[in-house]
Amino acid sequence: MTKKIQIGQVMIGGGTPVRIQSMTTTHTSDISATIEQIRRLEQAGCEIVRVAVRDERDAKSIKILKENCTIPLVADIHFSARLAVSAVENGADKIRINPGNIGKETDLRLVADCVRAHGIPVRVGSNSGSIAADFEQKLGRSANALVESALHNVSLLEKYGVYSIVISAKASSVPLTVAAYRLLAEKTQYPLHIGVTEAGTSESGVVKSSIGIGALLLAGIGDTIRVSLTEDPVREIDTAKRILRACGREQNFIDVISCPTCGRCEWDCMRLAQKIETRTFGIQQRLKVAVMGCVVNGPGEAKDCDVGIAGGKDKCVLFRHGQPVGIVAAEQAEEALLKAIFECLGKDEKGRQ
Amino acid sequence: MTKKIQIGQVMIGGGTPVRIQSMTTTHTSDISATIEQIRRLEQAGCEIVRVAVRDERDAKSIKILKENCTIPLVADIHFSARLAVSAVENGADKIRINPGNIGKETDLRLVADCVRAHGIPVRVGSNSGSIAADFEQKLGRSANALVESALHNVSLLEKYGVYSIVISAKASSVPLTVAAYRLLAEKTQYPLHIGVTEAGTSESGVVKSSIGIGALLLAGIGDTIRVSLTEDPVREIDTAKRILRACGREQNFIDVISCPTCGRCEWDCMRLAQKIETRTFGIQQRLKVAVMGCVVNGPGEAKDCDVGIAGGKDKCVLFRHGQPVGIVAAEQAEEALLKAIFECLGKDEKGRQ
Numbered sequence: 001m002t003k004k005i006q007i008g009q010v011m012i013g014g015g016t017p018v019r020i021q022s023m024t025t026t027h028t029s030d031i032s033a034t035i036e037q038i039r040r041l042e043q044a045g046c047e048i049v050r051v052a053v054r055d056e057r058d059a060k061s062i063k064i065l066k067e068n069c070t071i072p073l074v075a076d077i078h079f080s081a082r083l084a085v086s087a088v089e090n091g092a093d094k095i096r097i098n099p100g101n102i103g104k105e106t107d108l109r110l111v112a113d114c115v116r117a118h119g120i121p122v123r124v125g126s127n128s129g130s131i132a133a134d135f136e137q138k139l140g141r142s143a144n145a146l147v148e149s150a151l152h153n154v155s156l157l158e159k160y161g162v163y164s165i166v167i168s169a170k171a172s173s174v175p176l177t178v179a180a181y182r183l184l185a186e187k188t189q190y191p192l193h194i195g196v197t198e199a200g201t202s203e204s205g206v207v208k209s210s211i212g213i214g215a216l217l218l219a220g221i222g223d224t225i226r227v228s229l230t231e232d233p234v235r236e237i238d239t240a241k242r243i244l245r246a247c248g249r250e251q252n253f254i255d256v257i258s259c260p261t262c263g264r265c266e267w268d269c270m271r272l273a274q275k276i277e278t279r280t281f282g283i284q285q286r287l288k289v290a291v292m293g294c295v296v297n298g299p300g301e302a303k304d305c306d307v308g309i310a311g312g313k314d315k316c317v318l319f320r321h322g323q324p325v326g327i328v329a330a331e332q333a334e335e336a337l338l339k340a341i342f343e344c345l346g347k348d349e350k351g352r353q
Numbered sequence: 354m355t356k357k358i359q360i361g362q363v364m365i366g367g368g369t370p371v372r373i374q375s376m377t378t379t380h381t382s383d384i385s386a387t388i389e390q391i392r393r394l395e396q397a398g399c400e401i402v403r404v405a406v407r408d409e410r411d412a413k414s415i416k417i418l419k420e421n422c423t424i425p426l427v428a429d430i431h432f433s434a435r436l437a438v439s440a441v442e443n444g445a446d447k448i449r450i451n452p453g454n455i456g457k458e459t460d461l462r463l464v465a466d467c468v469r470a471h472g473i474p475v476r477v478g479s480n481s482g483s484i485a486a487d488f489e490q491k492l493g494r495s496a497n498a499l500v501e502s503a504l505h506n507v508s509l510l511e512k513y514g515v516y517s518i519v520i521s522a523k524a525s526s527v528p529l530t531v532a533a534y535r536l537l538a539e540k541t542q543y544p545l546h547i548g549v550t551e552a553g554t555s556e557s558g559v560v561k562s563s564i565g566i567g568a569l570l571l572a573g574i575g576d577t578i579r580v581s582l583t584e585d586p587v588r589e590i591d592t593a594k595r596i597l598r599a600c601g602r603e604q605n606f607i608d609v610i611s612c613p614t615c616g617r618c619e620w621d622c623m624r625l626a627q628k629i630e631t632r633t634f635g636i637q638q639r640l641k642v643a644v645m646g647c648v649v650n651g652p653g654e655a656k657d658c659d660v661g662i663a664g665g666k667d668k669c670v671l672f673r674h675g676q677p678v679g680i681v682a683a684e685q686a687e688e689a690l691l692k693a694i695f696e697c698l699g700k701d702e703k704g705r706q
Binding site: 025051204236243245247258262290297298 | 377380528568571589591622634643
C-alpha cells in the first residue's frame with residue numbers, strides 16, 4: 001500500500017481510487033482559454049489538472065484559475081525556483097518540478113521551505129527525455145536509470161524535509177515504462193503517477209497508454225494516471241476512463257460487450273453497438289449490456305449481462321438479468337434495447353432519472 | 354517456448370514472430386465481397402484470416418477464396434461435423450471448432466480423422482460466452498473455468514490423435530482474459546491465440562484489446578493475436594500492428610514519439626505530429642522520430658531518435674542521429690522533417706525508394 005497524499009481536496013495513494021489527471025495545452029496566462037479548457041476537462045471526468053508555468057504572469061494566473069475551477073491545480077515548473085515559489089504562493093495545490101534543473105541547492109531549499117510552509121505535495125520523477133546525465137551515463141537509458149534518477153530527486157526533497165511526494169518514471173517506450181514502474185513500486189512507498197510519456201497521436205498514443213498504464217494497473221501499480229496524447233486533452237480523459245473501466249478500477253458505467261460480427265451475422269449489430277456505446281458512455285451507473293450478432297456466443301454473453309440482445313435472422317432475442325424476455329424485429333432492436341437499459345437504470349425512455 | 358504449428362505457409366509458436374489475424378464480416382458465400390475484404394485485410398497486414406462457415410455453400414466457397422487470396426484461411430465452424438469436414442476438403446488451412454458443440458463423439462472423431470489426413474491444425478478453446486456448462490457450474494465464470502474448459506477440448510482432440518493445436522481462452526473482461534492466459538501458459542505447450550473477446554466498438558475495444566493483448570505480450574505470452582472490434586476488420590489490423598509495435602514485437606516501422614504539448618508550446622507541434630504519423634504509418638523500415646513541443650524533454654527525446662524536431666518560439670531545432678543539424682522556421686518544420694526522414698530511409702523527397 002502506498003502512502004496517502006492530499007492534493008487540494010483530492011486524496012491519492014493509500015488505496016484511494018486511481019485519479020485521472022491531464023494537463024492544459026493553452027498558455028496559462030490566457031485566462032479565458034485556460035478556464036474553458038479546464039472546465040471541459042472537469043466535465044469529462046478529469047480529477048487533477050496541471051498547467052505549465054513559464055513566467056510570472058503564468059504563476060499569477062493560478063490565483064484566478066483557482067477561483068474559477070473546482071479540481072486541484074498542479075503547477076509545472078522548470079528552471080526557476082522563484083517561479084515555483086510564486087506558483088505556490090498563488091495557490092497551486094501541488095507542484096511538479098525537476099530538482100535537477102530548478103537551480104542551485106539553495107534554490108531547491110527555498111522551494112522545499114515554501115511547499116512545507118503551504119502544506120502542499122510535490123511531484124518529482126524522471127522522464128526518458130530528461131534523465132539526469134550522470135545516471136544516463138552510468139546506467140544507460142534503462143529502467144534502472146529512470147528509477148535511480150527519480151529516487152535521487154526524492155532524496156533531494158527529503159533532505160529539506162519534504163515528504164509529501166508523488167513519483168513518476170515515464171518513458172516513451174512502453175516496455176521501458178512498465179519495467180521502470182515495476183522496479184519503482186518495489187523501492188518506494190510514495191504514490192506513483194503513471195503514464196507513458198510522449199505516447200504520440202490519438203491512434204498510437206491510445207494503444208501505448210492503454211498497454212503501459214493497463215499492464216501496471218493489472219499488476220496493482222499506480223495511484224494516479226495521465227494519458228499523454230498529442231490531441232485535445234479531453235480525449236486523454238476519455239481514454240483514461242476507458243482504461244480504468246477495462247481494468248476493473250471503475251465500476252459505475254455502462255459496459256457494452258459487443259461482438260466483432262462475422263459471416264454469421266444477419267442484422268446490423270455493429271451500428272446498434274456503436275449507438276448504444278455512444279448513447280451510454282457518460283452514464284455513471286453500473287450495468288452490463290451485450291449486443292451480440294448471432295447464437296454462437298450471443299446467448300451466453302447476453303445471459304451474463306443485465307440487459308442483452310442476440311441476433312438471429314431478422315429477429316433478435318432480448319434478455320434481462322439472464323432470462324430471455326422477448327423477441328423483437330431487428331429494426332426495433334435499438335428502441336427495445338434502450339428501453340430495457342433505461343428501465344434497469346430507473347430512468348424514463350429519454351434517459352432521465 | 355510453445356510448440357511450432359504450421360498454418361498454410363505461416364508458422365506460429367515456437368519463437369516465430371507473433372502473427373496478426375482477423376475474421377471477415379461478409380457472408381462467406383458472397384465470394385466477391387469476401388475476396389475484397391480479405392484483400393483489404395492482407396494489404397493492411399493481416400497474416401491469417403478466418404471465415405464463418407454456416408452451410409455447404411460457405412464451405413465450398415473456401416476453394417474459390419483460396420484461389421484468390423494469399424494468406425492462410427481458417428474456417429470457423431459450429432454445430433456440424435459435416436461442415437467441418439467439407440471446409441477441410443475445400444482447402445481450409447486450419448479449422449476453429451468447439452468440440453463441445455460439433456456433435457457426438459463419433460462426429461468429433463470424423464473431424465479429427467479428416468484434419469489429420471489433411472495435415473492441418475485446429476484451434477480450440479473457450480470463450481466467456483460459451484464455457485461448457487459443467488465447467489461453469491463447477492468453477493463459475495472464472496479463469497480456471499476458461500482454462501479447464503479449453504484444456505478439456507484439447508484432450509478430446511488428442512484422444513483422436515490430433516496434436517497440431519492452437520488454444521484460446523478469451524473473456525470479454527480484460528482482467529479475466531489476462532488471468533486465464535497466464536494460467537493457460539503455465540499448463541500447456543501449444544501455441545496461444547490471444548485476444549479479448551467481444552471487446553466492443555473502436556473506442557473501448559481498442560483500449561480493452563490493447564491492455565489485454567499488450568499485458569500478455571509484455572509477459573511473453575501469445576503466439577498469434579486477434580483484436581476484436583465491432584468495426585471494419587481492417588481497423589483490427591491497424592490496432593494489432595500498433596500493439597505489436599508498442600510491445601517491441603515489431604521493429605520495422607516509423608516510431609513517432611510526440612509530446613502532448615502544454616502551455617510551453619509555441620508552435621503547431623500537434624498538427625505536425627499527426628501529419629508525420631499518418632504519412633509514415635505504412636512504411637516498414639525502422640526509424641525513430643521525435644516531434645517535441647518545447648525544450649523541457651524535447652532535446653532529450655530528439656537526441657535519442659534518428660530524426661527529431663524540438664520547437665522553440667517560431668523556430669525549431671532539427672536533430673539527426675542525436676546531433677542538432679539546423680534551425681528551421683516553424684512553418685518549414687514539416688518539409689524539413691519529412692526530408693530528413695526520407696533521407697534516413699534512403700528514399701527521395703516523395704518517399705519513393
